[in-house]
Amino acid sequence: MNLPFFIAKRYLVSKKSNNAINIISWISIIAITITTAALVIILSAMNGLTSIVADLYHAIEPDLKITAIHSKYIYPDSVIQQLKNIPNIQLISKSIEENALVKLDDKQAIVTIKGVDEQFKQITHFDTVVTQGVYRFTYNNQSYGVFGRGIASNLGLNVNDFISPISIYAPKRGKIDGLNPEDAFNKINISPAGIFSLNDDFDFKYTLIGLEAAQNLFECPNQVTSIELKLSNQSELKHTQKEIQNVLGEKYLIKNRYQINDVLFKTLETEKLWTFLILAFILLIATFNIIGALTMLIIEKKKDIKTLYHLGADQKFIRIIFMLEGLLITTIGAIIGLMIGLGICLLQQHFHLIKFDEQSIISYYPIQLEIKDFLWILTVVLGIGFLTALYPVRVFTQHDLVHQQDAD
DSSP: OOHHHHHHHHHHHSOOSSHHHHHHHHHHHHHHHHHHHHHHHHHHHHHHHHHHHHHHHHTTOOSEEEEESSOSOBOHHHHHHHHTTOTTEEEEEEEEEEEEEEEETTEEEEEEEEEEOTTHHHHSOGGGGEEEEOOOSEETTEEEEEEEHHHHHHHTOOTTOOSSOEEEEEEOSSOOOSSOGGGGEEEEEEEEEEEEOSOHHHHTTEEEEEHHHHHHHTTOTTOBSEEEEEESOGGGHHHHHHHHHHHHOTTEEEEEHHHHTHHHHHHHHHHHHHHHHHHHHHHHHHTHHHHHHHHHHHHHTHHHHHHHHHTTOOHHHHHHHHHHHHHHHHHHHHHHHHHHHHHHHHHHHHHOOSBOOTTSSSSBOOOOOOHHHHHHHHHHHHHHHHHHHHHHHHHHHHHHHHHHHHHO
């Protein structure tokens, strides 16, 4: 066995003449354990929230979205023909997004109309967020729409009311002649099929209708504003994204779900980073106990240092002993903390100890474990422990050895 490690281990577990050293050492271990466990739990909980948000946005956002850079509309046939040669693409959907005025009786609202085709439901999971009515855009030659909860509330919309038609207005293209203001707008009438509820960003913004109805409303036959894709293998998302970009060229912009909502996901990542830094700072404060424990231990073991020095141990050897002592305290606390944090996370995953009320989108607090978080936590904890132990070991061992050499 490595001699410095053997001596450091003996110092850790052996009884000291000054009981305060034992107390401070155990306080250090407990503080590191609690902070490490907190890092694991909080970061895993934030991973879970990010995953839930991504799943919620998957209800309306595809895996990949293609838009034109220099124009609003795309002629999709040629683009889709090129995409058929890419094996990881499972489904292709065409859609239109434009602003329009929705009017019901004397109430009206400016909304974003999203016209979608039949593949949209398979590419996303939008039908799963329809809370009232059904997901439907045509029935018996009648056009239907699915409205966001916020828009439906503002219009006083009732999905069971088939008598009062909902009118959608969009400006006509080109120069308009005539004195009647309504001549400047295209108009379609639809009936309400359902109401969806996702979050306020979508609930107060989107109304979904059929793609053909949207093309008629916005006067863009055979054109779309975006082509949306579902992939067979999610792990190849970035590779497929680059492959599509190479095939289509610089005229098109290809974004994945996270890039479409980059502000949201960057905010979540920033919150996670700052949470990690705050807890790491708390950990740094907690490890200051190691300075006290090592300082007192070095003072107590002056006779041992003298004996080792006369046996031929140099300054480096003695410093390694006490550095290992500090790392042992840190490592024990870190490992116990990781195990406790992992255990609590697994309990929450399997038994849902912390639950939300019935009105929440999810019934319990989500947890998602990621190996990279454990590696970062272990690296930071051991790094802080090493840096904390470095000062007392260098200063006090040098002081004692200098005096020892002077005495000799």
